Amino acid sequence: MLNMDNAKDLRDVMVETFISAADEGVNLAVLVSDSTSTAKISPFKERFPDRLVNVGIAEQSLVGTAAGMALGGFVAVTTNAAPFLVHRANEQVKNDICYTNTNVKLVGLNAGVCYGALASTHHAIDDVSIMRGFGNIHIFAPSDPLEAEQIFRHALAYDGPVYIRMDSAKFPMLHDESYRFEPGKVDVLRQGGDLSLIAMGSTVHEAVAAADELSEKGIEADVLNISSVRPLDSKTILGSLSKTGCGITVEEHSLHGGIGSLASELVAETGISCRIKRLGFVEGKFAIPGPRNEMRAHVGIDAQGIVRTSMEMVK
Amino acid sequence: MNCEAGQGHTGADLSETDILASLYFRLLRYSKTDPNHPERDRFILSKGHGVGGYYCTLAQAGLLDESLLKTYLQFDSKLPGHPVRQKTPFVEVNTGALGHGLPIGVGLALAAKKTGRDYTVYVLTGDGELQEGSNWEAAMAASQFKLDNLVWIVDRNRLQLADFTENIMMLKPLNKKMEAFGMSVHVTDGNAPASFIETMESLPANDGKPKVIIANTTKGKGVSFIENQPSWHHRIPKGEELPKALEELGC
Numbered sequence: 098m099l100n101m102d103n104a105k106d107l108r109d110v111m112v113e114t115f116i117s118a119a120d121e122g123v124n125l126a127v128l129v130s131d132s133t134s135t136a137k138i139s140p141f142k143e144r145f146p147d148r149l150v151n152v153g154i155a156e157q158s159l160v161g162t163a164a165g166m167a168l169g170g171f172v173a174v175t176t177n178a179a180p181f182l183v184h185r186a187n188e189q190v191k192n193d194i195c196y197t198n199t200n201v202k203l204v205g206l207n208a209g210v211c212y213g214a215l216a217s218t219h220h221a222i223d224d225v226s227i228m229r230g231f232g233n234i235h236i237f238a239p240s241d242p243l244e245a246e247q248i249f250r251h252a253l254a255y256d257g258p259v260y261i262r263m264d265s266a267k268f269p270m271l272h273d274e275s276y277r278f279e280p281g282k283v284d285v286l287r288q289g290g291d292l293s294l295i296a297m298g299s300t301v302h303e304a305v306a307a308a309d310e311l312s313e314k315g316i317e318a319d320v321l322n323i324s325s326v327r328p329l330d331s332k333t334i335l336g337s338l339s340k341t342g343c344g345i346t347v348e349e350h351s352l353h354g355g356i357g358s359l360a361s362e363l364v365a366e367t368g369i370s371c372r373i374k375r376l377g378f379v380e381g382k383f384a385i386p387g388p389r390n391e392m393r394a395h396v397g398i399d400a401q402g403i404v405r406t407s408m409e410m411v412k
Numbered sequence: 413m414n415c416e417a418g419q420g421h422t423g424a425d426l427s428e429t430d431i432l433a434s435l436y437f438r439l440l441r442y443s444k445t446d447p448n449h450p451e452r453d454r455f456i457l458s459k460g461h462g463v464g465g466y467y468c469t470l471a472q473a474g475l476l477d478e479s480l481l482k483t484y485l486q487f488d489s490k491l492p493g494h495p496v497r498q499k500t501p502f503v504e505v506n507t508g509a510l511g512h513g514l515p516i517g518v519g520l521a522l523a524a525k526k527t528g529r530d531y532t533v534y535v536l537t538g539d540g541e542l543q544e545g546s547n548w549e550a551a552m553a554a555s556q557f558k559l560d561n562l563v564w565i566v567d568r569n570r571l572q573l574a575d576f577t578e579n580i581m582m583l584k585p586l587n588k589k590m591e592a593f594g595m596s597v598h599v600t601d602g603n604a605p606a607s608f609i610e611t612m613e614s615l616p617a618n619d620g621k622p623k624v625i626i627a628n629t630t631k632g633k634g635v636s637f638i639e640n641q642p643s644w645h646h647r648i649p650k651g652e653e654l655p656k657a658l659e660e661l662g663c
Contacts, residue, residue: 126523126526147526150557153553155549158549161550165523166520168520169520169527169529189512189546192512193505
């Protein structure tokens with residue numbers, strides 16, 4: 098069982114990081130599209146009322162205004178639900194942030210199927226795919242509170258567009274305090290040798306749980322946390338896949354354009370001998386809505402599903 | 413320039429030219445030697461397809477090497493077919509898709525208010541462009557945030573790609589719509605620099621209201637066979653049309 102003693106909502110971590118960055122002199126402005134509760138931003142608003150901008154329910158305006166504020170000297174951060182950010186404001190993200198290369202941090206809250214039964218209008222299972230299609234933007238997905246804090250700190254210090262794929266729930270620590278997030282570096286959480294479990298964001302927890310269970314069955318897995326999708330550490334991914342010859346990618350994302358695609362592209366391009374099984378939401382279909390754990394189980398991205406697929410692949 | 417490049421938006425280039433000339437020769441505050449001077453006024457060409465007229469204005473104002481105009485639209489030119497700030501000095505924002513300039517202008521104007529800078533933000537949109545809803549989101553925000561340092565100029569030539577604006581999607585009563593959004597609205601002749609400048613220089617200051625200038629213009633201004641012809645949105649002069657056009661423009 099997971100130890101939830103040190104669990105934290107990643108949004109609380111985000112807001113704490115904003116407050117300490119502003120305290121330290123970062124010229125930060127946080128923009129919301131009426132998404133103050135989605136972002137849990139009230140503590141920041143209370144401390145820095147002039148640094149919070151609410152543009153109303155208007156995502157195109159949110160992203161365009163953020164670009165303008167960045168051009169006016171601010172480190173501008175948008176915080177709203179991922180589907181409304183990447184889908185409604187897609188062209189603003191492409192042109193005003195990525196192409197114009199503005200110093201804006203786009204935080205996609207409740208990405209993947211966090212909203213579960215609220216169904217596909219509220220799901221973002223293609224956000225990584227969409228962002229990977231754009232130039233200039235860095236793409237990060239924190240797995241736990243410590244990594245979230247470090248990703249936000251890095252993003253605020255980095256001069257350029259960043260997308261942070263956020264899971265908005267409580268998660269326990271996967272790392273001890275010595276962990277340091279590095280952009281362009283894969284975080285190897287576990288070294289096995291029989292197969293490679295490659296996961297992103299909150300599904301890293303499922304991969305770790307699966308690896309524990311597999312170990313009891315005598316199968317030792319590498320567990321790779323892809324928290325930096327761009328820049329990408331392809332060397333570590335290929336190193337693990339060359340060693341094990343067997344990879345499973347796990348993401349709360351479409352099979353198209355996420356880390357499953359990434360790993361497969363690397364394998365195909367380098368010609369290493371390795372079989373890849375991609376676990377995620379079926380390409381070309383909307384996700385079947387329901388409680389999130391059931392949605393995960395249905396497509397096999399929960400720990401049990403990962404174990405099942407691993408057993409099939411390794412036998 | 414358009415003829416040399418083999419394409420361009422001739423009609424749009426001509427309708428905005430008097431506005432751009434008024435801005436760059438009279439109204440805008442900028443440093444010729446420092447395109448990124450922090451106290452410069454910000455100008456955003458939201459109707460990015462009017463980039464041909466923009467490059468010519470920058471060159472005339474001595475802000476762009478005139479010899480570059482020959483490279484317009486060539487591979488990796490400093491003068492691409494829509495404004496690109498990484499390529500061309502004095503370009504603030506990469507535009508070309510319509511309805512993007514005003515929200516960015518709101519952000520720039522808001523940043524100035526929050527940092528105590530006194531630059532003015534000018535955004536030039538087309539009129540057909542106002543069919544994009546993002547403009548109206550930004551208009552609400554500009555009014556809500558009391559951005560009296562934002563000047564939104566509408567090149568009101570009454571034409572868009574397919575036809576006259578009012579045949580496609582009626583914009584009038586444009587002044588009343590903008591007033592209803594909380595703007596300080598001013599109507600002027602966008603092809604008569606003297607009256608355009610007079611309007612711009614007599615705008616109310618510190619009134620807490622964003623400014624809108626509806627600049628009535630003629631698309632293709634100055635060339636009889638281009639003026640008010642929807643077909644000239646994308647066209648360039650061919651054969652005998654070029655010397656005839658240049659003669660009419662007094663070049």
